[in-house]
Amino acid sequence: MDVDGDRLSMMPVSRGVPAAVQRGGRVLLWGLAAGLPLLFLGVFFAWPVVTLVARGFVTQDAAGASLDLSGFAEVFSEPRTWRIIGLTLWQGVLGTVVSVLLGVPGAYVLYRCRFRGRTFLRAFVTVPFVLPTVVVGVAFRSLLVEGGPLGFLRLDGTFGAIVLALVFFNYSVVVRTVGGLWEHLDPRAEEAARALGASPWRAFRSVTLPSLAPAIASAASIVFLFCATAFGVVLVLGGIQYGTIETEIWIQTTQFLDLRTAAVLSVVQLVVVVIALSVANRTRSRRERALNLSAATSAARPLRLRADAVPLAVTAVVVLGLIALPLVNLLVRSFQTPAGWSLANYANLGTTGGRNALTVTVWEATANSLRTAALATLIAVVIGGLVALVVSRRPRSRTGRRAISALDSVFMLPLGVSAVTVGFGFLITLDKPLGLDVDLRTSGLLVPIAQAVVAIPLVVRTVLPVLRAIDPRLREAAATLGASPARVFAAVDGPIAARSLGLAIGFAFAVSLGEFGATSFLARPDTATLPVVIFRLIGRPGAENYGMALAASVVLAVLTATVMMVAERLRGDRSAGEF
Amino acid sequence: MNTISTRRTTPRRLGLGLVGGIGALALAACAGTTDAGSGESGSSAASSTVTLVTHDSFNVSEDVLAAFEKESGLTVKQVAPGDGGALVNQLVLTKDSPLGDVVFGIDNSFATRAIDEGVLAPYTPEGLADSAAQYAIGDGALTPVDLGDVCVNVDHSWFADKGLAEPVTLDDLTKPEYKDLLVVTNPATSSPGLSFLLATVGAYGEDGWEGYWAKLKDNGVKVVDGWSDAYSVDFSGSEGKGPRPLALSYSTSPAFTVSEDGTSTSTGALLDTCFRQVEYAGVLAGAENPEGAKKLVDFLVSDAFQADIADNMYMYPANADVALPEGWAQFAPLSPKPFEVAPADITAHRDEWIKAWTSTVIG
Numbered sequence: 042m043d044v045d046g047d048r049l050s051m052m053p054v055s056r057g058v059p060a061a062v063q064r065g066g067r068v069l070l071w072g073l074a075a076g077l078p079l080l081f082l083g084v085f086f087a088w089p090v091v092t093l094v095a096r097g098f099v100t101q102d103a104a105g106a107s108l109d110l111s112g113f114a115e116v117f118s119e120p121r122t123w124r125i126i127g128l129t130l131w132q133g134v135l136g137t138v139v140s141v142l143l144g145v146p147g148a149y150v151l152y153r154c155r156f157r158g159r160t161f162l163r164a165f166v167t168v169p170f171v172l173p174t175v176v177v178g179v180a181f182r183s184l185l186v187e188g189g190p191l192g193f194l195r196l197d198g199t200f201g202a203i204v205l206a207l208v209f210f211n212y213s214v215v216v217r218t219v220g221g222l223w224e225h226l227d228p229r230a231e232e233a234a235r236a237l238g239a240s241p242w243r244a245f246r247s248v249t250l251p252s253l254a255p256a257i258a259s260a261a262s263i264v265f266l267f268c269a270t271a272f273g274v275v276l277v278l279g280g281i282q283y284g285t286i287e288t289e290i291w292i293q294t295t296q297f298l299d300l301r302t303a304a305v306l307s308v309v310q311l312v313v314v315v316i317a318l319s320v321a322n323r324t325r326s327r328r329e330r331a332l333n334l335s336a337a338t339s340a341a342r343p344l345r346l347r348a349d350a351v352p353l354a355v356t357a358v359v360v361l362g363l364i365a366l367p368l369v370n371l372l373v374r375s376f377q378t379p380a381g382w383s384l385a386n387y388a389n390l391g392t393t394g395g396r397n398a399l400t401v402t403v404w405e406a407t408a409n410s411l412r413t414a415a416l417a418t419l420i421a422v423v424i425g426g427l428v429a430l431v432v433s434r435r436p437r438s439r440t441g442r443r444a445i446s447a448l449d450s451v452f453m454l455p456l457g458v459s460a461v462t463v464g465f466g467f468l469i470t471l472d473k474p475l476g477l478d479v480d481l482r483t484s485g486l487l488v489p490i491a492q493a494v495v496a497i498p499l500v501v502r503t504v505l506p507v508l509r510a511i512d513p514r515l516r517e518a519a520a521t522l523g524a525s526p527a528r529v530f531a532a533v534d535g536p537i538a539a540r541s542l543g544l545a546i547g548f549a550f551a552v553s554l555g556e557f558g559a560t561s562f563l564a565r566p567d568t569a570t571l572p573v574v575i576f577r578l579i580g581r582p583g584a585e586n587y588g589m590a591l592a593a594s595v596v597l598a599v600l601t602a603t604v605m606m607v608a609e610r611l612r613g614d615r616s617a618g619e620f
Numbered sequence: 621m622n623t624i625s626t627r628r629t630t631p632r633r634l635g636l637g638l639v640g641g642i643g644a645l646a647l648a649a650c651a652g653t654t655d656a657g658s659g660e661s662g663s664s665a666a667s668s669t670v671t672l673v674t675h676d677s678f679n680v681s682e683d684v685l686a687a688f689e690k691e692s693g694l695t696v697k698q699v700a701p702g703d704g705g706a707l708v709n710q711l712v713l714t715k716d717s718p719l720g721d722v723v724f725g726i727d728n729s730f731a732t733r734a735i736d737e738g739v740l741a742p743y744t745p746e747g748l749a750d751s752a753a754q755y756a757i758g759d760g761a762l763t764p765v766d767l768g769d770v771c772v773n774v775d776h777s778w779f780a781d782k783g784l785a786e787p788v789t790l791d792d793l794t795k796p797e798y799k800d801l802l803v804v805t806n807p808a809t810s811s812p813g814l815s816f817l818l819a820t821v822g823a824y825g826e827d828g829w830e831g832y833w834a835k836l837k838d839n840g841v842k843v844v845d846g847w848s849d850a851y852s853v854d855f856s857g858s859e860g861k862g863p864r865p866l867a868l869s870y871s872t873s874p875a876f877t878v879s880e881d882g883t884s885t886s887t888g889a890l891l892d893t894c895f896r897q898v899e900y901a902g903v904l905a906g907a908e909n910p911e912g913a914k915k916l917v918d919f920l921v922s923d924a925f926q927a928d929i930a931d932n933m934y935m936y937p938a939n940a941d942v943a944l945p946e947g948w949a950q951f952a953p954l955s956p957k958p959f960e961v962a963p964a965d966i967t968a969h970r971d972e973w974i975k976a977w978t979s980t981v982i983g
Binding site: 178179182183186187188198276282292294295296297298299377379398399400465468469472473482483561562563564565566567573576577579580581582583584587588 | 671676677678679697698699700701702704705706709710712713714717719720808809842845846847848849851852853854858859860862863869870872873876877880934971974982983
């Protein structure tokens with residue numbers, strides 16, 4: 042036995058195991074890698090959503106259950122429905138186009154140029170993305186309202202205000218997704234084009250832009266989903282006259298319990314989302330190619346005031362005007378009290394608010410938030426990482442490719458389905474699911490799971506472009522040299538993916554910290570998270586509670602920025618000068 | 621690219637370290653969650669835990685709740701899945717497998733929907749005060765716990781500065797001198813908004829209220845989505861120092877704008893514009909712990925809890941004999957004659973009224 046063992050261990054694994062067994066093992070492993078995420082998404086997303094939507098189409102009467110699709114005709118015959126669909130698409134398209142137009146120069150400045158304070162700035166632009174909408178709504182509206190600092194723009198309650206707010210939220214998605222790829226793009230191709238006489242614009246357009254296309258398409262598809270399904274921000278800034286499919290589903294479900302109308306609208310929303318995803322997928326795959334990736338430090342160069350004037354100016358206007366202004370407004374107001382400027386609002390965070398507005402102190406809620414977000418991040422990174430890994434493969438067979446592209450889209454769906462549908466779906470499916478003796482709906486365990494469902498698509502979209510950009514020849518070379526698939530993964534995919542993993546962890550953590558959709562339906566006052574207590578404080582009268590809500594929002598913003606900064610550092614750019 | 625093998629360990633180790641760190645945090649989170657959730661599985665624990673389904677405004681002083689838990693031997697677990705209509709609709713959806721044992725926070729605008737849908741098991745607590753019993757509905761299905769008025773609030777100093785007389789009635793709000801001064805909330809998305817819609821139905825009747833809203837709209841009424849938006853951003857009398865001196869809020873809100881010396885308040889409620897909101901509690905049908913549920917409802921109408929309501933929830937206790945906080949009589953009085961609509965009428969017409977309101981006011 043000893044001898045056998047020795048001989049085996051000296052032999053390359055590929056020769057020690059019959060090929061068929063090896064292939065079987067590999068299929069099993071990939072099956073597991075794809076199956077675990079599918080199971081997770083199936084139980085915690087598809088089942089609740091499908092069950093709730095099905096209730097809208099099934100009528101129970103004396104004769105038993107029967108399928109009733111008359112809701113479609115009814116809902117579509119109302120002109121309001123068409124207006125809502127139109128507004129949803131408009132908002133999605135406008136929000137996406139503006140975010141991309143402003144975000145690409147931002148990605149250049151923040152990821153391709155070196156300057157002092159870059160890490161801080163990168164984290165700073167992410168803050169809006171995770172602030173609860175009720176806070177953003179107040180921060181934005183108090184700027185835009187008549188008599189406010191920007192009241193002269195007369196934007197309050199207009200469509201323009203909604204689009205601006207959508208860009209405010211989603212700018213960082215574009216900057217980060219595009220920047221994450223851009224900073225690793227080998228600059229030599231562009232330099233060669235320049236050396237051959239191309240203008241900077243020409244070199245950008247014909248060399249850099251095509252290489253960035255997968256990341257831009259990725260970012261645009263996420264941003265479109267966020268814009269087209271935006272809920273809180275639309276209600277706060279535009280009111281019901283700019284209602285979208287999402288706000289209408291919310292009203293029909295929570296206020297009217299008209300599940301028939303809600304179900305029809307959910308199907309419409311799903312169709313919009315699937316179309317958007319497949320367009321994005323097609324753009325991505327047409328453009329997709331293995332890129333020459335280099336270390337970030339070698340690709341970045343010092344910021345040049347003159348040569349980089351255009352992207353620099355665009356970024357400065359966006360960062361100062363659109364992002365900093367509402368946040369600074371929030372910060373300044375958090376120091377205001379009826380008695381003048383003071384730190385009282387922050388000192389109050391150790392209390393439960395004026396007249397006990399809360400069950401826990403804000404600091405306790407912060408600890409709850411951190412704990413839940415950590416758990417949610419763990420789930421999201423494991424599941425999202427597996428999805429990215431499976432989806433990054435390029436099988437030879439057409440069926441294989443189709444399956445993979447379907448898998449890719451399926452995991453984006455949580456971004457495109459209404460939080461209220463998920464939340465109400467949880468309520469009717471997850472009482473003692475799978476034979477467990479725990480009512481998941483009220484146990485508190487569901488909160489990190491709900492957050493993870495939302496964070497998974499972001500993890501996938503962050504890790505995937507990097508994995509896909511790995512030159513397959515690297516893997517082939519490793520395999521030819523006798524490395525087992527596991528070894529190839531450890532030596533090729535792993536190190537490159539790890540760099541994007543830090544960012545994915547940051548994103549997942551930050552999103553989980555700020556999640557206030559499905560979470561709000563699962564809230565337990567004794568384990569309330571930070572966004573939940575902020576929402577609660579701002580919903581109470583009294584200067585003390587209002588001030589505390591602002592201070593707590595600042596805490597959430599600082600926490601988010603810190604998480605993103607740490608994630609940024611952990612990517613290891615500095616420690617790994619080259620790899 | 622050929623240098624890939626030389627430094628590859630650094631990022632990987634960092635990645636692993638990070639995952640490890642998060643894993644440790646997550647384990648801590650698991651432990652925390654299990655602690656918080658202990659006692660909810662297993663049949664022996666079921667009888668000692670009672671689950672209260674409520675809205676996020678529910679609050680009670682720690683010592684009052686602790687005294688109840690000690691005396692009854694029960695542990696109260698709270699879940700807050702939503703408020704107003706959302707709370708009732710969630711109960712309707714989950715009636716085959718209820719979210720808990722007791723509900724608190726169903727108000728009179730959604731009360732009969734909950735009763736008609738069979739969400740509640742009738743139970744009339746012992747010792748319900750007569751002043752509270754007048755609001756009871758559904759043959760004991762719902763027990764009144766607290767009440768309050770939703771009224772238009774006014775910023776006294778704004779009107780004093782302009783030398784303009786404050787409006788008094790609903791009709792006044794449609795007069796040209798008060799053009800563009802009022803902000804209200806949307807009845808489809810906010811429960812005070814729905815109450816104010818009901819106030820106008822009560823005032824002008826089923827045939828007249830839409831005409832009133834058309835006039836309000838012509839007079840520049842602003843509609844926002846939620847209370848916090850209206851009060852904190854648009855209202856000039858709040859911390860937000862917004863542009864509008866008239867905002868829909870509660871009759872108790874002026875108690876929060878009392879001056880430092882406690883002698884005056886900078887805002888007031890227009891008591892001729894109010895709708896009375898009554899909040900109810902009830903035992904949920906199919907509760908796992910019906911005996912504990914009954915004890916909890918008893919507690920909600922007990923003197924100890926009733927006396928705790930005003931300070932914690934800004935509502936009036938349903939038991940009128942319980943003392944109110946200082947200053948409430950002066951700064952936060954209830955309306956002597958709020959507008960009324962019968963709960964059954966509300967259930968029958970609520971959705972249709974909201975839709976009619978939406979097409980009249982929003983278009």
